[in-house]
C-alpha cells in the first residue's frame with residue numbers, strides 16, 4: 568500500500584510527469600511508425616492489399632479492442648500530462664519564477680518549440696477525434712477477402728481523399744505533426760535520460776529526421792491519392 572502511494576507520488580511529481588510524457592510519447596511514436604507502414608499499402612494498385620491488411624487486424628477481434636482501449640488510454644494520458652505541464656509553466660511564468668528544466672536545451676528557440684507543443688498537441692487531439700470517426704467508425708462498404716466479409720477501407724480512404732478540402736486538412740495537420748514529433752522525440756529522449764551532453768547534437772538531428780520522415784510519409788499519402796484520381 569505504502570509502495571503504491573510512493574509510486575503515485577513519484578509519477579505525479581514534476582520529474583515523474585516528464586517521464587510519463589516521455590514513455591507515452593515513445594509508445595505513440597512506435598504506433599505512428601507502424602500505422603504509416605501499414606498505410607503505405609494504400610498506394611498499391613490492388614485495393615485488396617490494404618483491405619486484407621486491415622482485415623488481418625480486425626480478425627484479432629477482442630484483442631484488437633483491448634489494444635485500441637490501451638492506445639486511447641496512452642493518448643489521453645499523454646495529452647493530460649502535457650496539458651498539466653503547460654498549465655504549471657503558465658502559472659510559474661505569471662508569478663515570474665522559473666520552473667526547473669524549463670530552459671533545458673538552453674536557447675530561446677528551444678523554449679519557443681516547446682511552447683508550441685501545447686497548440687500542435689491540441690490540434691492533434693482534435694484531428695484524432697475527426698480521423699477515428701472518419702475511418703475507424705466511418706461508413707466503409709463491405710467487400711470480400713478470401714471468401715470472407717471485410718470492410719472496404721481502401722475505397723473509403725480513396726473517396727475521402729478525392730475531396731481537395733480533406734487533402735488540405737490532412738496535409739496541414741501532418742505538417743504540425745512533424746513539428747510536434749521533432750520537439751517531442753528530442754524532449755522524450757532527454758526526459759528518459761538518453762541525452763548525454765555529447766550526444767545532444769546527434770539526438771537533435773535524429774529527432775529532426777524522424778519527425779520529417781513521418782510527416783512527409785503521412786502527407787504524401789493524401790496528395791498521391793488525390794492526384795491519381797483527378
Ligand code: HEM
Nearest residue numbers: 599602606621624635698699702703720724737785788789
Ligand atoms: C494520411 C494519413 C492517414 C491515413 C490515410 C490513415 C488511415 C487510417 C485508417 C484507414 C484507419 C482505420 C483502421 C482500421 O479500422 O483498421 C485509421 C485509424 C487510426 N489512425 Fe490513421 N491514418 C492517417 C494518419 C494518422 C495519424 C498521423 C495518426 C496519429 C497521429 C493516426 C492515428 C490513427 C488512430 C489512433 C487510429 C485508430 C486505430 C484503431 O482503432 O485501430 N492516423 N487511420
